[in-house]
Amino acid sequence: MKKRWLAMFMALVLLLTAAGCSQPAQETGAGTEEQETVSQAETQQNEADGRDEQTQVVIVGAGGAGMAAAIEATDQGLEVILLEKLSLIGGTTAMASTAYNAGGMRLQLEADPPYTADDAYRDWVGDGEDDPFLRLLADRSGATGDWLVDMGADLGQFNGKQVMTSDGSALGNMLVTVLGDNVSSRDIDLRTETRATELTVDENGRVTGVQVEDKEGAYTIYADAVILATGGFASNPEMVDEYTPQWSGYPSTASVGATGDGITMGLAVGAALDDMDNAGPQSVAYDTGSGAVSLTNVRYNGAILVNSDGVRFTSESGPSMPIATAITEQEGGYAYLIFDQASVDNAALMQDYKDRGYFTEAETVEELAEALEINAEALAQTVENYHTVYDTGVDEEFGRNNHIFSRLDQAPYYGVKISPANQTTYGGLLIDLETHVLREDGTVIEGLYAAGEVAACRGSGTSIALVLGKLAGEVVAEEVGAGD
Numbered sequence: 001m002k003k004r005w006l007a008m009f010m011a012l013v014l015l016l017t018a019a020g021c022s023q024p025a026q027e028t029g030a031g032t033e034e035q036e037t038v039s040q041a042e043t044q045q046n047e048a049d050g051r052d053e054q055t056q057v058v059i060v061g062a063g064g065a066g067m068a069a070a071i072e073a074t075d076q077g078l079e080v081i082l083l084e085k086l087s088l089i090g091g092t093t094a095m096a097s098t099a100y101n102a103g104g105m106r107l108q109l110e111a112d113p114p115y116t117a118d119d120a121y122r123d124w125v126g127d128g129e130d131d132p133f134l135r136l137l138a139d140r141s142g143a144t145g146d147w148l149v150d151m152g153a154d155l156g157q158f159n160g161k162q163v164m165t166s167d168g169s170a171l172g173n174m175l176v177t178v179l180g181d182n183v184s185s186r187d188i189d190l191r192t193e194t195r196a197t198e199l200t201v202d203e204n205g206r207v208t209g210v211q212v213e214d215k216e217g218a219y220t221i222y223a224d225a226v227i228l229a230t231g232g233f234a235s236n237p238e239m240v241d242e243y244t245p246q247w248s249g250y251p252s253t254a255s256v257g258a259t260g261d262g263i264t265m266g267l268a269v270g271a272a273l274d275d276m277d278n279a280g281p282q283s284v285a286y287d288t289g290s291g292a293v294s295l296t297n298v299r300y301n302g303a304i305l306v307n308s309d310g311v312r313f314t315s316e317s318g319p320s321m322p323i324a325t326a327i328t329e330q331e332g333g334y335a336y337l338i339f340d341q342a343s344v345d346n347a348a349l350m351q352d353y354k355d356r357g358y359f360t361e362a363e364t365v366e367e368l369a370e371a372l373e374i375n376a377e378a379l380a381q382t383v384e385n386y387h388t389v390y391d392t393g394v395d396e397e398f399g400r401n402n403h404i405f406s407r408l409d410q411a412p413y414y415g416v417k418i419s420p421a422n423q424t425t426y427g428g429l430l431i432d433l434e435t436h437v438l439r440e441d442g443t444v445i446e447g448l449y450a451a452g453e454v455a456a457c458r459g460s461g462t463s464i465a466l467v468l469g470k471l472a473g474e475v476v477a478e479e480v481g482a483g484d
């Protein structure tokens with residue numbers, strides 16, 4: 001089973017690499033899914049075949065949150081079925097590139113100065129009001145990080161605030177490998193290509209299970225607890241139009257599985273939604289035609305951002321949101337990253353992107369501008385102006401204050417057309433501090449829990465998914481009662 005699992009994950013890694021981190025096109029195309037319809041005859045056959053079953057916990061979605069919940073619930077003695085609609089596990093967690101955000105991990109407490117859960121909470125809450133949810137996430141982030149390390153995760157580098165892999169390689173690949181191995185070694189009943197379609201409820205509104213579809217048809221898994229861990233909705237254009245229209249029409253860098261299924265299923269049984277218009281877009285993404293690839297690495301490697309007039313319009317440093325917003329305000333809602341050979345030489349990933357054919361290349365800035373169909377004279381002037389930013393370290397116009405290591409004077413020159421992309425969504429099912437899904441009136445929907453991007457989490461990220469997944473596992477163990 002372990003071997004089969006590993007093979008599945010390696011296939012995922014290869015496919016992600018080949019497709020530039022977008023998930024395999026055979027699943028869906030760019031962020032939409034073909035739902036296989038199950039005929040009434042097949043459903044009746046399944047019922048006749050007695051495929052319906054009963055378990056203690058059914059978890060929908062084998063990304064970071066779902067696998068963490070499955071491992072924790074199993075370790076607490078519960079019988080678990082873990083469902084994944086795609087043929088591969090990992091979801092958007094597999095795409096996470098960089099940081100596990102936490103405070104109070106052993107590594108962080110041993111550092112000088114140490115970085116505690118309190119420090120993380122203060123950084124996350126900023127100038128905002130006291131927030132019990134962020135407090136919960138901060139308080140549990142350290143122990144959850146150490147739990148992952150104890151299961152084999154390489155979270156060995158600390159930059160003073162965030163935790164990363166020891167060699168700076170992709171966070172998500174590592175996490176999904178470790179979580180997948182731990183799901184496998186516990187013999188958890190993982191069912192890929194099995195889509196949850198609907199929650200079942202009893203006459204009191206308690207969730208009693210979930211209806212699923214696989215290649216053979218539809219059946220119902222009845223359970224004492226259902227944990228929704230289906231991720232966000234960045235790859236569902238209709239939901240983006242409805243809830244985060246500010247990012248309509250842009251591609252998605254998230255998994256093709258991020259179609260908001262858990263939100264839809266929760267809504268159907270009376271769950272409340274929260275924070276639905278809030279999202280964390282990627283600022284600079286390259287649209288491959290079958291999904292989008294984050295080019296943050298290019299932005300961090302000395303590139304400048306220009307519009308089709310060949311002029312800069314924002315600082316290239318800083319958080320994604322203001323940059324993404326500035327790009328939406330340019331002609332056509334897109335922009336270009338412009339850089340030189342010094343940037344490509346600086347990171348293996350840059351060379352990899354070049355080899356994949358993402359970049360346009362030319363011997364002079366003017367030739368590059370012509371190839372990209374942007375104003376050549378203006379771009380040449382912009383690049384010349386940028387020499388002064390590099391030479392003085394001061395960007396008087398836009399205040400760029402980091403990643404200024406390339407003077408943009410080493411041919412060949414490169415450019416790539418980019419746009420913002422839908423990446424993570426912050427809104428989702430309203431939950432309490434124990435991952436119970438709530439109704440509009442604040443009452444708990446018995447039997448239903450949610451963890452990760454499917455829930456309204458004040459943000460998104462691997463640590464949020466893993467903290468809440470593990471917590472959901474603990475809570476169901478307490479409420480369902482291991483060994484009952």
Ligand SMILES: Cc1cc2nc3c(=O)[nH]c(=O)nc-3n(C[C@H](O)[C@H](O)[C@H](O)COP(=O)(O)OP(=O)(O)OC[C@H]3O[C@@H](n4cnc5c(N)ncnc54)[C@H](O)[C@@H]3O)c2cc1C
Pocket residue numbers: 060061062063064065066083084085086089090091092093094095096097098099100101171172194195196197229230231232253254255256257258259261262294423424451452453454460461462463465
């Ligand atoms: C390009 C990129 C880079 C990122 N970098 C970082 C980073 O550096 N640090 C960080 O903290 N975060 C990062 N994130 C965000 C982070 O990866 C996610 O927010 C988080 O991992 C989401 O985890 P999840 O378990 O909630 O969802 P997912 O990992 O998406 O898992 C959900 C799973 O549920 C499955 N599913 C959905 N519907 C159904 C259904 N009906 N039936 C069965 N299965 C279903 C999906 O196929 C998927 O496998 C990044 C995201 C992207 C896109």
